[in-house]
Amino acid sequence: MKIPKKHPRSKSLIERHKIEEGMKKGIVTPTGMIAQGRGEAFDYLLGERTIAPAQKAIKAAAALLLLAKFPVISVNGNTTVLCGNETVALAKSLGCEIEVNLFYRSQKREKLIEKEFQRSGVGILGVNPKKKLKGISSKRAMVDAKGIWKSDCVLVMLEDGDRTEVLRKNGKKVVAIDLNPLSRTAKKGNITIIDNCTRAVPLLTKEIRKLKKKNDSELRRIIKGFNNNKNLRQCVNCIKKGV
Numbered sequence: 090m091k092i093p094k095k096h097p098r099s100k101s102l103i104e105r106h107k108i109e110e111g112m113k114k115g116i117v118t119p120t121g122m123i124a125q126g127r128g129e130a131f132d133y134l135l136g137e138r139t140i141a142p143a144q145k146a147i148k149a150a151a152a153l154l155l156l157a158k159f160p161v162i163s164v165n166g167n168t169t170v171l172c173g174n175e176t177v178a179l180a181k182s183l184g185c186e187i188e189v190n191l192f193y194r195s196q197k198r199e200k201l202i203e204k205e206f207q208r209s210g211v212g213i214l215g216v217n218p219k220k221k222l223k224g225i226s227s228k229r230a231m232v233d234a235k236g237i238w239k240s241d242c243v244l245v246m247l248e249d250g251d252r253t254e255v256l257r258k259n260g261k262k263v264v265a266i267d268l269n270p271l272s273r274t275a276k277k278g279n280i281t282i283i284d285n286c287t288r289a290v291p292l293l294t295k296e297i298r299k300l301k302k303k304n305d306s307e308l309r310r311i312i313k314g315f316n317n318n319k320n321l322r323q324c325v326n327c328i329k330k331g332v
Contacts, residue, residue: 111170118193131268134331142323143284149315150264150280151296152308157242160185168246169202175290177209182297188236189215194228224255246286253277270324283324
């Protein structure tokens with residue numbers, strides 16, 4: 090599939106193609122493709138750009154992740170094919186683990202995702218996990234003892250709200266990346282970045298590298314000055330302007 094670089098929707102078409110290829114490989118499920126379509130709709134309304142409120146959330150998220158003692162990045166099929174390499178760069182900037190967590194979990198899918206990350210030169214956690222988070226009825230409850238189970242802060246992308254809520258109840262801070270400011274994930278996260286993960290992850294990596302120079306008190310000041318609910322309202326206003 091060749092897409093002209095100057096096509097007005099080349100980026101979204103490339104992303105859609107990645108999802109299609111991921112589905113052919115067995116990494117992405119049919120529901121994952123539907124989820125991608127929902128995300129695209131919100132991204133169009135945002136102007137397919139990182140809006141100002143999202144930039145503020147990225148800075149606060151970077152500070153929160155840097156203050157964490159054991160942060161973990163959670164990935165699923167969609168994020169693997171959309172921003173796998175960028176996620177590896179983010180993990181390296183934080184020095185943290187990556188863990189696969191799937192709603193439609195199967196060992197075959199876990200292994201396929203593990204293989205994708207191994208191509209980038211890193212291993213991941215979450216393949217055949219043994220620990221179970223209480224409060225989740227789906228297989229997303231299963232987590233790795235060396236990863237999300239012991240983490241104090243989890244970055245989730247294209248997530249379902251029930252797990253975000255349960256992670257919070259288990260005493261973990263949650264940074265979420267979601268294109269829908271009205272979703273349960275967005276509302277339940279400590280800090281929610283309303284942006285496409287393909288844009289947000291590289292920007293988050295860049296911000297982390299910048300904020301590494303700050304001391305803990307300065308990082309806490311950044312977090313204290315951020316209000317997630319207020320930020321989400323600002324994101325909704327940006328979407329209204331795009332309607």
